[in-house]
Amino acid sequence: PLAVQIETAAKGSISRWVCGEGTATAVKMRHLFFETAGKVVFIGKDINNLPLQEGSRILGPRTGSSTGTWLAGLDDRELLQEKKLIRAQHIEMEQELEMARASLDQAVKNQRLAKNQYNRSRKLYTKNARALSDLEEDEAAWQAAMSEERTARARIKSVQASIAGLEARENQTRIHLDNTRIHAPFDGLIARLNISLGDYFDPAGVDHSSKAALLETAPITLIDEGEIEVTLN
Numbered sequence: 001p002l003a004v005q006i007e008t009a010a011k012g013s014i015s016r017w018v019c020g021e022g023t024a025t026a027v028k029m030r031h032l033f034f035e036t037a038g039k040v041v042f043i044g045k046d047i048n049n050l051p052l053q054e055g056s057r058i059l060g061p062r063t064g065s066s067t068g069t070w071l072a073g074l075d076d077r078e079l080l081q082e083k084k085l086i087r088a089q090h091i092e093m094e095q096e097l098e099m100a101r102a103s104l105d106q107a108v109k110n111q112r113l114a115k116n117q118y119n120r121s122r123k124l125y126t127k128n129a130r131a132l133s134d135l136e137e138d139e140a141a142w143q144a145a146m147s148e149e150r151t152a153r154a155r156i157k158s159v160q161a162s163i164a165g166l167e168a169r170e171n172q173t174r175i176h177l178d179n180t181r182i183h184a185p186f187d188g189l190i191a192r193l194n195i196s197l198g199d200y201f202d203p204a205g206v207d208h209s210s211k212a213a214l215l216e217t218a219p220i221t222l223i224d225e226g227e228i229e230v231t232l233n
Helices: 077-126 132-179 211-217
Strands: 022-032 038-043 070-074 181-183 188-193 220-232
Touching: 022 188, 077 132, 132 181
Parallel strands: none
Antiparallel strands: 022 220, 038 070, 070 181, 188 220
């Protein structure tokens, strides 16, 4: 007899396994590099307080902090010295501003007293109870007091402008300092570590022409291994 194979016709899902070779990459990956040039003087540590290496686990920002683990740093001694100098100048100018405000308060009082004296002298002069020379002398004193007040106000504006300039310099220095440091933006693993102590880093040396080139030239590549994507060819 003829062999017959029977299958029951039914609705259902059809699936098929497809095998191939591909590249596994982390969905969340970040190439980290300095924003300025300089000598690498600091390499951080992982969560186990061991020197960073490929495969090290590090932590990103925690609650109440804007930066994660400090991973690497360039020589920032000049910037720190400049920041210290600016801070000292800022304190000095704040003290000078306080003195200028005190001088203005005194100048305002002197101007009011001189004005009142002049007004009294003018009334007495109209009643022939005070000499013209005395009136002119009191008027000159009032004019001098007003000039002193204007000078005090101008001095305050000048000091405030100097303080604003120092604050701008301080902010700029802070930005430059941030550019010499690499912090972890999220929790993850060090996938590539292309720098070591003593190396000189130049942003121009980072090759952005391709993913592979960037992986080879970026100082640090950080990944979150929690989600991996495989591209099959």
